[in-house]
Structures are given as structure tokens and as C-alpha cells.
Amino acid sequence: MTNTINIVKHSGDIVPFDVEKLITSLKRSQANEELIQQIVQQVNASLYEGITTKQIYKMAFKMLKGKSPVSASRYKLKKALMELGPSGFPFEKLIGKLLSHEGYETKVGVIVEGNCVQHEIDVIAQKDNDHYMIECKYHSDQGRFCNVKIPLYIQSRFLDVEKQWKKQQGHNTKLHKGWVYTNTRLTTDAIQYGTCVGLGLASWDYPKGNGLKERIDKSGLHPLTALTTLTKAEKRKLLDKNIVLCKEIYENSYLLEEIGIDKIRQKKILDDSLQLCNEH
Amino acid sequence: MTNTINIVKHSGDIVPFDVEKLITSLKRSQANEELIQQIVQQVNASLYEGITTKQIYKMAFKMLKGKSPVSASRYKLKKALMELGPSGFPFEKLIGKLLSHEGYETKVGVIVEGNCVQHEIDVIAQKDNDHYMIECKYHSDQGRFCNVKIPLYIQSRFLDVEKQWKKQQGHNTKLHKGWVYTNTRLTTDAIQYGTCVGLGLASWDYPKGNGLKERIDKSGLHPLTALTTLTKAEKRKLLDKNIVLCKEIYENSYLLEEIGIDKIRQKKILDDSLQLCNEH
Incomplete structure (x- = not known):
């Protein structure tokens, strides 16, 4: 079949179906080659114009679940993050655990004094010289992006907290850094602004090759x-x-x-x- | 009647009814003394435990409207601002007109380059040495406050725009200032943070004696x-x-x-x- 089938993404965008993307996502599940081929064949046979990525995902997930439950669990990571809601608190805890695993000393949900006002900080992480203020943006809707307003607001909060941190003894030599962690995606503007002001950014698939999906899989x-x-x-x-x-x-x-x-x-x-x- | 009647505010808070507040709000309408007295009597006679400020307002407004439509129009200013929605654009235009009236050269809804990203600025106002970047926060719900996240986010946006403005010729001597204008109220935190970082704040009743209500009445x-x-x-x-x-x-x-x-x-x-x- 050489005809292009157009599929509908979570965002509502319409794009041609790309079998390579399906294979890449299935490989994340660590299912064996044979099962992946079976799933690809079945999906290919069931495609129709206007099918949603959600429907394709469901089909693939169902086959994986039947043959290899643990692969299915790996495959559903993105959805599993969505299911942590409705409150953002479990996502904050997950990020705290991930950073602990990566060697940071972490505190989740703490009130800290800023220079101007108090702030409730989702995660504070420290290792050697690094002192991070991390804000977590959890969305239960895959179509929602983390837009530029989020890093704009977190940057001000970080500057207010940093000003206070710098007054503490021994802090003038530390690297203070603000971070935004989100389970969904960052808009181009959000990445451009965050990068420009030196705010750290971490999302489902950012930075490329070291997004949350890779870090969670690895850990x-x-x-x-x-x-x-x-x-x-x-x-x-x-x-x-x-x-x-x-x-x-x-x-x-x-x-x-x-x-x-x-x-x-x-x-x-x-x-x-x-x-x-x-x-x- | 000396018993205290408790009334329910828009925010859900329960407070004792205060006749002086009713009189003050009625005076804003410029209704004559006699009509104000009549209204106060009728309201007093109709009070009951748990009556909402909205119900009291409606009663007073109805009497005003019957006897002095223009007073009623003045009285309903806060509600009239709410009715500018659902989009925030009419409120931005109103703020633009108000600043023009106060002698500023204004532009509403403009895209400007910041140092890191482009921003859509609600109102830009200039007079002599003053160069203001104004963000308008319109809420159609009286119970909603403008919380600290708003000035935090607007401060970052202002700093990004200011950095770019300062690169323009003749701008190094200008007073650049960011402002938040809102039709509802600012939280204590929002005022504390805004004041601390030098952001201008204007709301329905802030700054005291020169809030939007006074400026609109005066103009x-x-x-x-x-x-x-x-x-x-x-x-x-x-x-x-x-x-x-x-x-x-x-x-x-x-x-x-x-x-x-x-x-x-x-x-x-x-x-x-x-x-x-x-x-x-």
C-alpha cells in the first residue's frame, strides 16, 4: 500500500501516517522484534483516512497488553503520566524521586522565602554545587502545551527566590538555577524564552534524547x-x-x-x- | 434593629452587614441624599441572615434605576466592567482610552520584540519621560482575584521588553515601567510582590483612592x-x-x-x- 493515509494528532493537526514513528514508539516498550512486526502489520491493515493517533495507540497497546504486559506498561508511560492527576502532586513526587535517583538531595512541596514574597516550590534539588528550584506543570490533557507564560512566571519566581538564597552563607559560589518540568510539551516560544534567560526545561520529549521518557525508562x-x-x-x-x-x-x-x-x-x-x- | 445580620460576599466570605458601606457605594452613584435614604431603609427592611451582597446590590440597583437611570449607570460600574467580556479586548481598549484621557499617547494590542521572544502587549503608553508596558487582566467573575502569578509573569515579560527598549536611541534616559491593570481585585501577595519589584498595579480599588472606579468616575x-x-x-x-x-x-x-x-x-x-x- 503506497497511498498516504492522513491521521489526526492529539493537537488536532493532520499529518501523514509514518510507520517509522510507530516502530520507534513500540521499540521503547522493549517488545521483541516479532511482536513489533505483528503489531505494525495489524495497524497497517486497520488504518483509514482520519484515524486518530489515540485510536492507533489503543490498538497497539491492546495487542502489547495481551502478549507482554510489561512491554505494555512501558509503552503507556505518557498516558501513565497523564493518569497521575487530577492534582499535580503525584507528578511532583515522581520528579522528586527521579532527581533523587540521579543523585540529588530533594525536597518536595516546600515554602521558601523569596526576596519579595513567600513561594511554594514544587521541588528543591541540591547536588555538589548545584541548587535547583523546580516548578512542575502537570496537565491531564495531552493536547495542552506548556506555553511561554509558564517560564515567564517561573523565571520571576526563581529570581525572587535566588535573591534570598544568595544572602545565605556559602551560597555566593553555588550555581542557582530555575527549572520547569512538564509532562506534556513546551511551545517553541517557551523553549526560546527559557533557553535565553537560562532557565532549565524538561518535558516529555525535551531536551531531545534526554526527555522525561528517556530518563524514566533509564531509571x-x-x-x-x-x-x-x-x-x-x-x-x-x-x-x-x-x-x-x-x-x-x-x-x-x-x-x-x-x-x-x-x-x-x-x-x-x-x-x-x-x-x-x-x-x- | 440592633441585631447583626450576616451577609455573604462574592468571595463566599461571611461578614456582618455594614450600612456605612452601602451608603458609601450609593454615594458613588451621585444619587441625592433623599433617594439614598429611601434605598437604605428598604434594604434594611429586607435583610435576612445569609443574604448575598449580590442580592443587596440588585435591590439597590433596581430602586436607583427606577428613580434615576444615570445614577444607576454610575452605580453599576463594577458590573459594567464585568459585562465587557467574554474576551478581554474591550477592557484593554477602555484602559487605553483612560490613559489617553490622562495625557498619554497610547497603542492597544501591539506586538513588540523582547530580548528573548516577541510579546503581544495590551497597552503601550508614553508621556514625556514615561514609557509604560501595560498588561490587562480581565475577569468576568467578581469572585476571582488577580493572584501573585500574574505580576510574576508580567514582570518577566516587562524585563524582556525593557532590555530591548533600552537598545533604542534616546531610551536610556526614559523611565520604563511595567503595569498590571485588572477589573477585579489583587491578592495581598500580588500587591506585595508588584510593589517590591517596582511593577505598577491598578485594580478596581487599588491604589486606595485612585483605583479604576475613581479614575473612571473622574474622567x-x-x-x-x-x-x-x-x-x-x-x-x-x-x-x-x-x-x-x-x-x-x-x-x-x-x-x-x-x-x-x-x-x-x-x-x-x-x-x-x-x-x-x-x-x-
């Missing part, structure tokens, strides 16, 4: 919402119990009993959690 | 939404024709014919407009 710190063996209600209960990673389920397995999951499913969930977070 | 630049003789649909049509002030109706009276208002009502509307804007 194995998958959110528990990625697990295909848990129901939505069970995920909600675990998030409410203040845990956010698959890994933490494994470390706090008594919680599964606590939220009323039977022994057989407990074992299955723990197996999947272990496989998803310990393979790296 | 006679009442929005056309204040007129009690126009229907909502007619106001919308006039706003769509790019006019925003009562005064502009008087200056462009042919528009009333254009939107299909009969001669008798045209005369009434023009009389009210003239009285409302020319008494100052």
Missing part, C-alpha cells in the same frame, strides 16, 4: 499508573497512600493487602512491578 | 455596558463595532440607527450617554 522509575494489572480505582487508592512508583509498590507490598487485593492478584502485580522497575 | 469614561437603556444584545453589537465607552456612542450616534434602534429610544440612549459622560 526504571515508572509511575504505578503504568501497570496494566491494577484497576483505576486501585491506582487512585495507592496514589492517595502517597506512593507513586511501581517500585514503591514492591517496597511496600503490604499496601496491596490494605487496599483489598487478593493474594493471587497481589503476586501478579508484584511480579509486573518488579519486572518493570528492575530491568535497568 | 467620565464609563463603559457603554453601564447604560440601563441598552439591552444586552445591543451592547454586544456596539462592542463588536469596536466602541466601548458611553461617550463614543454620543460621538458615533449613527451606530444606534445601524444596529436597528428606533428614533425614540435613540434619543433616550443619547441623553443618558451625554449625562453620564459629560457631567465631570
